[in-house]
Amino acid sequence: DAGVTQSPTHLIKTRGQQVTLRCSPISGHKSVSWYQQVLGQGPQFIFQYYEKEERGRGNFPDRFSARQFPNYSSELNVNALLLGDSALYLCASSPGRLGNNYEQYFGPGTRLTVT
Amino acid sequence: AQSVTQLGSHVSVSEGALVLLRCNYSSSVPPYLFWYVQYPNQGLQLLLKYTSAATLVKGINGFEAEFKKSETSFHLTKPSAHMSDAAEYFCAVIRSGAGSYQLTFGKGTKLSVIP
Numbered sequence: 509d510a511g512v513t514q515s516p517t518h519l520i521k522t523r524g525q526q527v528t529l530r531c532s533p534i535s536g537h538k539s540v541s542w543y544q545q546v547l548g549q550g551p552q553f554i555f556q557y558y559e560k561e562e563r564g565r566g567n568f569p570d571r572f573s574a575r576q577f578p579n580y581s582s583e584l585n586v587n588a589l590l591l592g593d594s595a596l597y598l599c600a601s602s603p604g605r606l607g608n609n610y611e612q613y614f615g616p617g618t619r620l621t622v623t
Numbered sequence: 624a625q626s627v628t629q630l631g632s633h634v635s636v637s638e639g640a641l642v643l644l645r646c647n648y649s650s651s652v653p654p655y656l657f658w659y660v661q662y663p664n665q666g667l668q669l670l671l672k673y674t675s676a677a678t679l680v681k682g683i684n685g686f687e688a689e690f691k692k693s694e695t696s697f698h699l700t701k702p703s704a705h706m707s708d709a710a711e712y713f714c715a716v717i718r719s720g721a722g723s724y725q726l727t728f729g730k731g732t733k734l735s736v737i738p
Contacts, residue, residue, distance in 0.1 A: 512666075541725065550713050550728030551667070564723030598666055600726075610655050610674075610717045610724050614667040 510535070512601050512615035520621045521589050529584045529618045533601030539563075540582040541612060542574060545596040557582055558604070586620075594622045625650040625716045627697075629729035637737045642686075642701040644732045646714030649695065655717040656697045657726065658688055662710045670712075673697060684708070709736045 513532045521527050533540050539558040543551035556564035557576035576582045580601075586593055596619050600612040630645040648654055655674050659667040671682025678690045688699045699712060711733045715726040 543726075548731075550715075550731050551726070553725035553727070556723045556725060558723075564725055566725065600667075610719070610726075611669065611672065612726060613669070614659075616666040619664075 512599055512613055514597075514599050514615040514618050516618060517616070518619045518621075520623060522623055523589055523591060525589050526585065526587045527589060527620060529586075529597050529599075529620070531582045531584070531599030531601075531615060533580050533582070533599075534613055537601040537603050537613075538580055539602045539604060540576055540580065541600045541602070542582070542584050543598040543600065544568070545598055545617070546592075547595070551598055554584070589622045591622050594620060596620075625652075625654055625718045626727055627656075627714045627716050627729040629714050629732050631732050632730065633733045633735070635735040635737060636704045638706055639703050642699070642704045642708065642734065644699040644712050644714075644734065646697045646699065646729060647695050648697060648714075648716050650716060656688075656690065657715045657717075658682065658686070658697075658699050659713045659715060659728075660684075660710050661713065661731075667713065670699070704734075704736045706736050706738065709734055 515530045541556040542554040545551040553566040555574045560576045571587045574584045596617040598617045599615045602612045626649045628647045657672045658670040671680045673690045681687045711731045713731045714729040
């Protein structure tokens, strides 16, 4: 079975621009979470979506938004990019909102560089 | 609030030596704890998880961890290091509430294996 997939792999944007990152969860998984990993740090939680609704949000500004589609894939949008948004963005899927002992499966990430 | 602290940002061991990566947690309720591994330019892979079923947890690639409530610790060990174990390791705890759950990660420990 295919794991979590993310696109694109790498992305270079300029300050002030907007970016959209995409994630496809493991087949049958209904929950998608997004994490930001700045170089040298552990991942930080941005959003969790389940059944197309936002279920949790981390401490990130409103420039960050996301949505989940009927096929459970998800997009993360970041507006008005800042240099500090440069990071690896990780998507994780899980079977259900509180399913399977909270186990989450991560994709390979999208490396965003803001210049 | 649940959190984890990883002691030592960088650990070096000789090939064949014991691997010990330290993680202490802070939680007011019985925690769900995880260890993830991240190889360069890749996403996170789950090594093992503690969900209160057993205090000694065995994971993939010969790793195991022991939950010690009295010490609030969940250290990761492997009896004999291989070159392929060189990677970054993250300890994480689940934070849950209001119908959502998120992983809160430590800052990571980079493991180097010396031939």
